[in-house]
Amino acid sequence: MFATHVCLRGSAGVVEVAFTDRHGGVSGPPFDSLDLSDTPDRELELAENSERVARALGVSRLTWMRQAHGREVMVVSSADSPPISCDAMVTSVHHVALSVRVADCVPVVLADADQGVVGVVHAGRAGVVAHIIEASVSTMRMRGARVVEAWVGPHVCGGCYEVPAQMRDEVSAVVPAAYSCTTWGSPSLDLGAAVGRQLMDAGCRVTDVSSCTLESPELFSFRRDSGDSGRSAGIVVLKELAV
Ligand SMILES: [Zn+2]
Known part of the structure; x- marks a missing residue:
């Protein structure tokens, strides 16, 4: 179910960070599972797939956004918030599992476990x-974040993400x-490297837990499956420290 699942303890609580793979759900081919x-x-x-992930993380539900390839960042105050058009969410509320959907784009999780501020970003x-990225980190800091840890999740790598030369230039x-x-010599984009650079320029400590979605059969890839692909998720949730 999880390609990566890590916990970070801080004075404001425990932050759980997770990136899903394609296993552990109920969907049939080509969306298995x-x-x-x-x-x-x-x-x-x-809904069943989403509930299984929520259960594994010990939360009531996952909180999603309506991703729009823009730079809108929303501050979320409740797990029940309906999906809003944005590409990043930030919260300081416990047990709100912020979730970003991807299938080649870069999912990013942000957290300051001492100040109790977490976020997710859809970085295509x-x-x-x-x-x-900068807009998201800036919103985290406005909410009190200081030392921001960032995790870069699975996405299509620079060796695989072929684009026209003009797009690479732009x-x-x-x-x-x-x-x-690309590994065969044509123009491509390394979005992971770009996101990593932007995170570091914004003062984040970056942990790269990525692997290439297109190359890994364990992950969904929009490009590999010609658009007939499922979606994985990057998720972050802040919980109280166990007494
Ligand atoms: Zn690749």
């Missing part, structure tokens, strides 16, 4: 150019670290 997308007509199985190509003009080549 832990698809966390929001596809219409498959609500029942997707457009989000990298729109500086969604993106790397904004974030030079994005400039890359």
Whole structure:
């Protein structure tokens, strides 16, 4: 179920960070089996998948956003908040499991376990150019965060993410670290490197727990599966310290 699941203790509580893989759900091929997308007509199985992940994390539900490839950051105050159009969420409320959906884009989890502020970010190509990372870290700091830990989750790697040369030029003009080549020598983008650079420039401590979605059969990949792909999630939840 989890490609990565780590805990971080701080004076404000325990932060749980998780990135899902494709195992442990009920969906059939080609979405087997832990698809966390929001596809219409498959609500029942997707709700079951989402509930299984919530149960494994000890929370009542996962809190999602309506991702729009922009730079909108929302502060969430309740686990029951309906999905809002944004690409990052921040909260200081315990047991709210902020969740980002991905299938090649870069999922990022942010946390200051001492100040009790956590966040998730959907960092695709457009989000990298729109500086969604900086906007998210800035919102965390406005909520009191100081030392921000960041985890970069599974995404399509620079060796696989082929793009037209002009697109590579446009993106790397904004974030030079994005400039890359595929393993077969054509223009590509390294979104992980770009996100890592933006996180470090924003003063975060970065832990890279990524592997390539396109190369790993354990993960969903939009590019590999021609769009007929499930979605994985990056999740963060702040809990009280056990007494
Ligand atoms: Zn790759």
